[in-house]
Amino acid sequence: MEDIIILTLHRAMVAGTPLLLATTGEVICERSGILNLGVEGVMAMGAVVAFIVTMTTGHPWLGVLAAIATGMIFSIIHAFASVTLQANQVVSGLALTMLGLGFSGMLGKPYVGKPLSIKMEDWVIPWLSDIPWLGKILFTQGPFFYLAIFLALISWFFLERTRLGIQIRSTGENPKAAETQGVNVSRLRYLSVLIGGGFSALAGAHLSISYSKSWIEGMTAGRGWIAIALTIFALWNPGRAIWAAFLFGGFFVVQYLLQPLGISPSFLAMLPYIATLLILLLISLKDPRKLNAPAMLAEPYKRGER
Amino acid sequence: MIKIKTTDRYNITALKSFMTNILSLLAALVMISIIFLIAGVNPIYAITEIFSGSFGSLYGFKETLTKAIPLILIGTGLTLAFRAKFWNIGAEGQMLMGAIFATWTGLTFGEALPSYIIVPLIFLAGFIGGAVWGIIPAILKIKYSINEVISTLMLNYICAEFLTMLIVGPWKGKTRFGFPGTNNLPDSAILGLIPGSRIHYATLILALICAIVLCVIIYKTRFGYEARVVGENPDAGRYAGINFLKTGLILMVISGGLAGFAGVGEVAGIHHYLGYPASISSGYGFTAIIVAWLAKLNPLYTVISGIFFAGILVGGDAIQISLGLPAATVQIVNGTLLIFLIMGDYFLNHKITLRFSNK
Numbered sequence: 001m002e003d004i005i006i007l008t009l010h011r012a013m014v015a016g017t018p019l020l021l022a023t024t025g026e027v028i029c030e031r032s033g034i035l036n037l038g039v040e041g042v043m044a045m046g047a048v049v050a051f052i053v054t055m056t057t058g059h060p061w062l063g064v065l066a067a068i069a070t071g072m073i074f075s076i077i078h079a080f081a082s083v084t085l086q087a088n089q090v091v092s093g094l095a096l097t098m099l100g101l102g103f104s105g106m107l108g109k110p111y112v113g114k115p116l117s118i119k120m121e122d123w124v125i126p127w128l129s130d131i132p133w134l135g136k137i138l139f140t141q142g143p144f145f146y147l148a149i150f151l152a153l154i155s156w157f158f159l160e161r162t163r164l165g166i167q168i169r170s171t172g173e174n175p176k177a178a179e180t181q182g183v184n185v186s187r188l189r190y191l192s193v194l195i196g197g198g199f200s201a202l203a204g205a206h207l208s209i210s211y212s213k214s215w216i217e218g219m220t221a222g223r224g225w226i227a228i229a230l231t232i233f234a235l236w237n238p239g240r241a242i243w244a245a246f247l248f249g250g251f252f253v254v255q256y257l258l259q260p261l262g263i264s265p266s267f268l269a270m271l272p273y274i275a276t277l278l279i280l281l282l283i284s285l286k287d288p289r290k291l292n293a294p295a296m297l298a299e300p301y302k303r304g305e306r
Numbered sequence: 307m308i309k310i311k312t313t314d315r316y317n318i319t320a321l322k323s324f325m326t327n328i329l330s331l332l333a334a335l336v337m338i339s340i341i342f343l344i345a346g347v348n349p350i351y352a353i354t355e356i357f358s359g360s361f362g363s364l365y366g367f368k369e370t371l372t373k374a375i376p377l378i379l380i381g382t383g384l385t386l387a388f389r390a391k392f393w394n395i396g397a398e399g400q401m402l403m404g405a406i407f408a409t410w411t412g413l414t415f416g417e418a419l420p421s422y423i424i425v426p427l428i429f430l431a432g433f434i435g436g437a438v439w440g441i442i443p444a445i446l447k448i449k450y451s452i453n454e455v456i457s458t459l460m461l462n463y464i465c466a467e468f469l470t471m472l473i474v475g476p477w478k479g480k481t482r483f484g485f486p487g488t489n490n491l492p493d494s495a496i497l498g499l500i501p502g503s504r505i506h507y508a509t510l511i512l513a514l515i516c517a518i519v520l521c522v523i524i525y526k527t528r529f530g531y532e533a534r535v536v537g538e539n540p541d542a543g544r545y546a547g548i549n550f551l552k553t554g555l556i557l558m559v560i561s562g563g564l565a566g567f568a569g570v571g572e573v574a575g576i577h578h579y580l581g582y583p584a585s586i587s588s589g590y591g592f593t594a595i596i597v598a599w600l601a602k603l604n605p606l607y608t609v610i611s612g613i614f615f616a617g618i619l620v621g622g623d624a625i626q627i628s629l630g631l632p633a634a635t636v637q638i639v640n641g642t643l644l645i646f647l648i649m650g651d652y653f654l655n656h657k658i659t660l661r662f663s664n665k
Contacts, residue, residue: 005352090393264474273460287449
């Protein structure tokens with residue numbers, strides 16, 4: 001029994017890792033006032049590029065870097081449409097998802113079903129991994145797990161405590177005022193969209209080279225959309241995103257745990273999505289003001305207007 | 307030095323808007339050609355293949371019209387929702403819920419009833435199913451300020467899993483020999499086809515009627531006006547005393563209901579039983595978003611843009627087979643078209659002048 005609980009929680013951490021990475025990126029992006037619905041597509045691009053580069057070079061970290069670069073470059077499409085062209089961000093983000101799913105399918109076609117022989121070893125943290133229960137759950141994990149938590153904490157510090165982070169938040173709350181303070185709104189919004197893209201692609205890299213060690217079309221399986229929901233659930237705070245993501249990782253894993261009990265697998269597969277809606281509803285019932293998004297989220301900013 | 311100056315355009319005529327769309331589509335076609343070229347496919351061959359596969363033969367065109375039916379229905383409903391800036395991304399789920407309701411009605415009452423009663427009944431059931439699934443995000447948004455993009459997406463997944471649960475469990479038909487899926491609908495509930503095709507004409511006619519009716523609703527009724535005000539200027543709407551909850555509910559009943567109609571057509575016209583979600587809808591709910599956008603959110607134009615995108619779906623299937631391209635190719639084509647349409651909108655609404663100065 002003890003083993004099952006430890007194993008389940010361990011897996012929940014693994015399943016939550018890509019969610020945390022993508023959510024952190026989307027938080028930064030949305031804090032600048034840009035809604036990016038392209039997460040799912042960028043994640044797929046990251047997954048396929050990381051897989052191809054890792055397979056051909058044999059270096060997983062090279063794959064990770066290539067994925068991040070791809071994600072950032074690819075997100076320029078959304079940044080250009082939503083910042084420069086002041087286009088509708090919902091539509092532009094959907095287009096980015098379509099393109100990402102499409103290109104990843106095309107690029108990855110020769111690699112479908114090929115297993116990756118390179119394994120990323122777990123990092124066993126000395127001393128801490130000896131703690132009963134917690135040691136196995138939290139301190140015997142793949143490098144992506146530590147990276148995700150580290151980046152979320154850094155992002156929290158970046159947004160809350162650094163000058164650039166505060167400027168990014170101000171472009172999301174009141175771009176007009178930010179501009180009068182000498183902030184270049186367009187440049188910061190571009191930057192935020194690109195950072196968000198890098199994070200999404202990193203989440204994809206985790207899926208293909210660490211989580212499943214293979215590539216298949218559509219392997220992101222809606223995780224990008226869940227990350228967008230988690231952004232709201234985390235109330236646009238990367239710190240809160242940490243436990244939100246791992247809670248949802250738990251919803252993914254609990255499916256496999258309950259399946260032997262004879263509960264319909266389809267019903268269990270619904271759980272993460274139902275949980276998303278219920279939790280948003282709970283937050284809204286408790287304190288609707290908390291659901292306040294950055295004031296200018298998804299509103300195009302036009303210089304010198306009014 | 308070259309300076310770029312942009313100014314707003316105000317006198318946008320229907321012709322200008324139409325020409326911009328055509329130019330955007332052509333520009334997108336160039337971009338798609340470049341992508342094909344990089345992928346090592348002869349672009350002229352591939353694009354000719356797409357359009358000759360869908361519009362070049364009678365068989366192809368019949369298939370195109372068949373796939374246009376759900377796209378027109380869903381796209382039409384989306385024009386209304388999008389005009390009120392209600393971002394309904396959940397047409398896929400609303401369509402499936404319509405299919406579920408229609409199947410239940412057909413299987414339960416179909417045996418005992420003649421065609422002229424059961425067919426309207428399953429369409430009504432499908433509409434209700436889609437509407438129910440559409441109302442949920444409307445309530446969540448207006449009463450509980452939960453973003454509709456998220457809720458409609460989550461409801462897509464929930465509905466697809468719910469459908470799967472039904473067809474592998476309680477609704478599994480004895481005639482399927484253990485494979486997932488319901489029994490076939492009784493003959494009286496099955497829609498007639500235009501001979502030699504898969505075009506279920508009842509749904510096609512319904513789609514055309516819906517496009518016209520929606521056009522009247524949006525441009526000629528008080529409700530349509532209120533929906534547009536809610537989208538374009540919510541503050542003014544609040545001062546004018548528009549009931550946001552009522553408007554939102556009605557518009558999602560219509561938008562979801564039309565998607566439900568599309569689900570009925572697929573089940574009663576094509577498959578004749580309820581199977582896996584991916585077989586009922588090949589992403590019609592998402593493609594219809596581009597259909598609505600290309601139609602500039604005018605329900606009548608969704609008829610044309612619906613047929614156009616149905617053509618891309620059919621042609622996309624054709625090049626998958628003939629050129630060995632992955633299924634994802636259609637997504638690339640669709641995404642590129644959408645991006646170029648957005649860019650076209652910018653040039654339609656802004657005048658761009660280049661100034662040369664000797665600095």
